[in-house]
Amino acid sequence: MKIEMSKSGTVRKTIGMSLAVLLLFFALVEVGAWCFGVVPLSERSDPFLGFSDTSRLFRIENGRVEIDPRHGAFRKVSFTHPKPKGVFRIFVFGGSTVWGWPMGDAQAFPAWLEKGLQALAPGRQIEVHNLGAGSYASWRIRRLAREAAAFSPDLFVLYMGNNEFLEKRFYREIGERARRLPEMRGALHHLRTYTLLYDLLAPHTTPQPDDPFTSLLHPLDLPVRHDPEGYRDRKERAEIIRFFAENLEAIRSIAEAAGSKILVCTLPVNLLWTGPTRSVPVANRVLFERARRLQEEGKCEAALPIFERLAAEQPDSAELWFRIGRCRYERGDLGAAREALLTSLSHDLYPQRILPEMNGVIRSMAGVLLCDLDAIVSGEYPGGLIGEGFFIDTMHPSVAAHKRIAMEIGRVIVESGLLGDVRWSKETFQQAISGEEAAPTGKLYAQKLYFVGKTHLRAGEYEKAIEALRAAIEVAPYYAPLFDTLGTAYGKMGRNEEALAAFREAYRLDPDNIFAMLNLAIAERNTGRFEEAISLLRKAIGKRPDFFPLHLELARTAFQKDDLPLAQEAATSAVNLKPTDREAVRLLSLIESAQGDLVGGIRRLEALLADYPQDVQLLTDLARLVDRTGDAGKRDALFARALAIDPDYPFLHVSIAETALGIRDFDKALHHLDRAIALDPKHPYPYRLKGEALFEKGDREGARRALEAGIAATGSPLLREQLERLKGL
Numbered sequence: 001m002k003i004e005m006s007k008s009g010t011v012r013k014t015i016g017m018s019l020a021v022l023l024l025f026f027a028l029v030e031v032g033a034w035c036f037g038v039v040p041l042s043e044r045s046d047p048f049l050g051f052s053d054t055s056r057l058f059r060i061e062n063g064r065v066e067i068d069p070r071h072g073a074f075r076k077v078s079f080t081h082p083k084p085k086g087v088f089r090i091f092v093f094g095g096s097t098v099w100g101w102p103m104g105d106a107q108a109f110p111a112w113l114e115k116g117l118q119a120l121a122p123g124r125q126i127e128v129h130n131l132g133a134g135s136y137a138s139w140r141i142r143r144l145a146r147e148a149a150a151f152s153p154d155l156f157v158l159y160m161g162n163n164e165f166l167e168k169r170f171y172r173e174i175g176e177r178a179r180r181l182p183e184m185r186g187a188l189h190h191l192r193t194y195t196l197l198y199d200l201l202a203p204h205t206t207p208q209p210d211d212p213f214t215s216l217l218h219p220l221d222l223p224v225r226h227d228p229e230g231y232r233d234r235k236e237r238a239e240i241i242r243f244f245a246e247n248l249e250a251i252r253s254i255a256e257a258a259g260s261k262i263l264v265c266t267l268p269v270n271l272l273w274t275g276p277t278r279s280v281p282v283a284n285r286v287l288f289e290r291a292r293r294l295q296e297e298g299k300c301e302a303a304l305p306i307f308e309r310l311a312a313e314q315p316d317s318a319e320l321w322f323r324i325g326r327c328r329y330e331r332g333d334l335g336a337a338r339e340a341l342l343t344s345l346s347h348d349l350y351p352q353r354i355l356p357e358m359n360g361v362i363r364s365m366a367g368v369l370l371c372d373l374d375a376i377v378s379g380e381y382p383g384g385l386i387g388e389g390f391f392i393d394t395m396h397p398s399v400a401a402h403k404r405i406a407m408e409i410g411r412v413i414v415e416s417g418l419l420g421d422v423r424w425s426k427e428t429f430q431q432a433i434s435g436e437e438a439a440p441t442g443k444l445y446a447q448k449l450y451f452v453g454k455t456h457l458r459a460g461e462y463e464k465a466i467e468a469l470r471a472a473i474e475v476a477p478y479y480a481p482l483f484d485t486l487g488t489a490y491g492k493m494g495r496n497e498e499a500l501a502a503f504r505e506a507y508r509l510d511p512d513n514i515f516a517m518l519n520l521a522i523a524e525r526n527t528g529r530f531e532e533a534i535s536l537l538r539k540a541i542g543k544r545p546d547f548f549p550l551h552l553e554l555a556r557t558a559f560q561k562d563d564l565p566l567a568q569e570a571a572t573s574a575v576n577l578k579p580t581d582r583e584a585v586r587l588l589s590l591i592e593s594a595q596g597d598l599v600g601g602i603r604r605l606e607a608l609l610a611d612y613p614q615d616v617q618l619l620t621d622l623a624r625l626v627d628r629t630g631d632a633g634k635r636d637a638l639f640a641r642a643l644a645i646d647p648d649y650p651f652l653h654v655s656i657a658e659t660a661l662g663i664r665d666f667d668k669a670l671h672h673l674d675r676a677i678a679l680d681p682k683h684p685y686p687y688r689l690k691g692e693a694l695f696e697k698g699d700r701e702g703a704r705r706a707l708e709a710g711i712a713a714t715g716s717p718l719l720r721e722q723l724e725r726l727k728g729l
Contacts, residue, residue, distance in 0.1 A: 030191065057131075057147055065151055073133040075105050083152040088121075088419065090114075090128045091148045093141045093251075094159040097396055098132025102447040105130065107399050109159075112406035112433045119432035120414060121422045137163040138247035145251045149258035155418060156255045156262040157409060161354035161362070162395045164244050165231060231349055232280075232316075245361045252368055262367075263412060265405075266359040266374040267395075271341040272329060272387035274394045275458045276318035276348035283314055283582075286617040287646055290679075292323070296460050296492070300327040313614070318347035326459070334383025341385070353395055371412045373405060393451040403433050446475035450482055457489050465489040480510035484519055494682065496526050514544050522553060530561040548577045548584075555587050559594075567591045582612060586621065593625050601625055616646040620655050627659050635659065650680040657689055666697040684716035691722060700726070 059068045065081045067074045083089055092098055092110040100108025114128035131144060138160055145156060231237050248264065255262040282288040291306035304327040311320040325340035345353060359374050378384035390401045397405060407429050414424040449472035456465035469486040476482060487502035503520040510516050517540040524533035537554040544550065551574035558567035571588040578584055585608050593601030605622045612618055623638035639659075642652050653676040660669035670693055676686040687710025694703035707723040710716060 057144055058151070071133075073099075075099060075108075075130045075132070077129045077131070079127055079129060079151070081151055084125070087125045087127055088117075088154050089152060090126070090155045090157060091131050091145075091153050092128060092157040092159065093136075093145060093148075094132045095136045095163045096132065096134040097162070098130060098159050099134060100130070100132070100402070101134065101396055102445075102451070103399060103402070107402060108132070109397075109402040109406040109409070110157075112403050113157075113410055115432045116406055116410045116429040117413065117419070119428050120410070120425060121419050124419065124422075132159075135163050135166050136160070137166060138244050138251075142247045142250050142254075145254045149254050149260070153255070153258055153260040155413065156251065156260055157265070158248070158251065158262065159265045159267065159405070161244070161267050161358045162352060164240055164354075164358065165351050231351070241355065241357050241361065244358055248361065248365060252365065256367070261369060261416075261418060263369040263371060263409065264362050264365060265371045265409065266362050267354040268374050268377040268386050268390060268397075269345070269353055269356070269359075270386060270391045270395060271325070271338065271345065272385040273391060273459055274353075274455050275322040276344055277352045277394075278349040279319035279322075279347070280314070280317045280349070282310060282317055282319060283612060284310055284615060285583075286615070286649060286651075288320075290648065292460070295323060295327060296462070300330040303327055304331070316347050318344045318349070320344075321347060329383070329385065334385065338383050338385055369412055369416050371409050373408055376408055377401075377404070392448060393455040396451075406433065446472045446479070446482075449475075450479075450485070453482075453489070454485055457485065457492070460492075462489045462493045466493075478509060480506045480513060480516060482506075483509065484516055487519060487523060491523065491526070496523065499523050500527050512543070514540055514547060514550070517543075518549055518553060521557070525553075525557045525560065530557055533557045534561070534563075534566070546577065548574060548581070551577060552581075552584055552587070555584075555591065559587065559591055564591060564595050568595060582608060582615075586618060590621060590625075593628075598625060598628060602629075614645055616642045616649045616652060619645070620649070620652045624655050624658075627662075648679055650676040650683065650686070653679070654686055654689065657686075657693070661689065661693055661696075664696070666693050669693045670697075681713050684710055684714040684719050686710075687714070687716075687719055688722060691719075691726070695726065700729075 057067060057071060057074070058065050060081060063080060064078055066078045067076060079089070080087075090110075090113070092113070098108065098110065100111075105111060108130060110128045110130040110132075114126055117126045117128070131148065136144075141158070141160055148156075231240070252262050287306055288310060291303040291310070294300075294303035294306070304324065307320055307324045307327060311317065311324060314320065321340050321344035325337045325344060328334075328337035328340055342356060345351065345355065363370065363372065377390060378386050381387070381390075390397060390404075392398050407426070410429055411424055411426070413419065414422055449468045453465045453468035453472065456462070456468060466486060466489045469482055469489065473479075473482050473486070483502045483506035487499045487506060490496075490499035490502060500520075500523040503516070503523045506516045507513075507520045517536055521533040521536040521540070524530075524536065534554065534557055537550055537557065540547070541550045541554065551570050555567050555570035555574055558564075558570060568588070568591045571584060571591050574581070574584040575588050585604060589601040589604035589608070591601075592604070602622065602625050605618060605625065609615065609618045609622060619638050619642040623635050623642065626638060627635045639652070639656055642649070646652070653672040657669040657672040657676070660666075660672065670690065673686050673690040673693065676683075677690070680686070687706055690706040691703045691710070694700075694706055703726060704723065707719050707726065710719045711723065
């Protein structure tokens with residue numbers, strides 16, 4: 001018994017000594033870090049504000065309350081505590097709109113609200129404090145409101161709802177264990193030892209202070225990742241809306257307990273000018289791309305029935321409903337346009353705009369003041385479709401719109417009697433906020449233009465996108481994404497050389513960016529520079545071997561260059577990464593067939609067609625392969641089936657023409673080539689085939705005219721070479 005107790009005591013002593021040595025080691029490291037001036041993360045920043053009860057927004061020094069400087073996502077706020085007699089104190093909560101992105105502090109609506117109210121009540125001291133921060137949603141605002149309630153507020157103003165889907169990880173379904181993680185990490189942030197390990201090991205970047213595109217969001221030291229599927233689950237979306245309502249009610253209770261009133265705003269919704277953040281991919285890409293081109297050429301009457309047909313087949317595609325709404329708007333059917341655009345928003349997988357149901361939640365709140373901005377502003381636009389003019393991008397208002405928001409909130413405050421016998425005067429308020437209309441300049445101006453350009457790009461307004469992006473480049477010529485987005489806009493317009501120049505500059509500025517490399521490679525290929533494209537894609541794959549689009553584009557590029565071994569290797573890699581991807585499987589089938597495995601290629605396409613029975617491109621590809629087997633009956637049946645589904649697919653007519661040329665049926669070939677040219681007059685290949693068909697038919701003059709027409713329409717150097725050869729014969 002004594003021996004066992006002796007052994008037990010020895011073990012305890014050993015463990016105790018080990019722990020003491022370990023603690024002494026870390027204490028020495030901590031002291032050493034202090035000696036060398038290591039600043040703990042807790043003093044640099046606080047990424048847990050709004051997620052942790054241990055983090056605080058405010059600090060109090062010498063009777064003044066200020067925003068803790070670690071919280072760089074907020075505007076500078078300072079006020080006296082305790083509150084002096086006669087002060088009317090308003091706290092405004094929300095996201096980047098309240099913050100005033102991308103304008104200066106003086107042009108955000110809380111600043112206009114203070115000026116206007118002060119003019120209406122010159123005998124009182126009005127304080128309006130801007131507590132907005134980029135991407136803050138109701139969950140974090142609820143915690144901030146609890147803290148602000150300690151400083152004698154007279155009124156809480158809430159302008160929020162656009163960010164509710166951005167922080168899925170932190171919503172109610174998080175388990176208690178995950179919710180405790182920020183508390184533990186928050187404690188570690190006070191240790192210099194942890195800070196040293198963080199700086200050495202954590203995959204993070206340090207924003208440059210002079211970079212105007214550094215995110216306004218406070219960087220989280222947590223791996224917040226969105227589910228790639230987004231919010232398809234309707235129950236999950238309903239839970240987020242319910243949780244939004246719960247947070248609003250909690251903030252109302254916080255205000256009531258603090259003796260404060262609360263004013264809640266509905267948010268105007270940008271339906272017309274910006275598309276969905278993420279949409280279910282359109283299955284029939286061939287038909288969609290043709291309709292998209294028609295729409296962008298201003299031919300909405302032709303595009304609309306195609307979009308509506310696709311939406312009937314795939315009613316959950318937000319992208320299709322957005323384009324339907326735009327087409328209906330262009331033809332003046334405003335009611336139907338609004339219905340389609342609302343449907344698009346309801347199917348957005350990652351909504352970055354408030355949903356109508358959430359505005360409904362705000363309207364239904366009891367015991368609050370309501371400023372129904374959505375109803376007020378939408379009532380001033382045709383069909384209630386707010387767009388460009390009020391907004392500068394997806395959700396952020398212009399300076400004039402910020403003033404309008406301030407005025408409507410001010411009117412509700414005064415008419416509610418919160419300022420006593422102060423009477424509402426629109427003229428006085430407007431006069432107080434007149435002037436200072438200058439747009440943001442310098443870095444903020446570049447930020448604004450960048451997002452304006454992206455918004456125009458998503459709406460298919462490419463000229464406006466290019467104009468905004470080029471203006472932004474004049475201010476920030478060192479920022480690679482500006483050139484990358486500009487290249488995309490040029491590419492959408494078919495201005496391939498200008499797209500190439502923009503993508504080259506983006507790559508020069510950021511040579512390690514995989515997307516810059518990918519976009520440049522595609523631009524090199526589109527301008528016939530296959531070797532450059534292949535070299536760049538191989539280099540990118542060396543950096544990111546698991547990135548599917550790189551392998552797919554390498555396969556496409558090598559196939560177009562007739563480098564079949566490389567094309568097959570790249571397509572096989574793409575299929576291995578995504579075995580069910582339609583385009584990867586289709587491309588591998590065509591490459592295998594070109595390599596001599598015709599039967600294998602046909603089998604792959606037939607299996608793929610079983611999943612996409614209405615896909616005209618697959619039907620056309622399969623018909624072309626079957627033609628090589630000599631089975632004319634099966635080939636013609638596939639062509640007939642494709643024509644019945646989509647008689648306006650240009651490549652289908654080109655393919656039928658090629659088979660007709662193979663049996664010297666020149667009249668049939670010419671009929672389908674004329675149809676292909678009428679459908680897509682910018683593609684040089686049908687002109688080339690038409691020239692060959694007329695020459696073989698004996699009509700040299702007709703062949704010359706066909707090639708000259710193709711040159712005039714496309715500017716193709718290949719057609720010029722063919723015309724020169726014809727003249728030399």
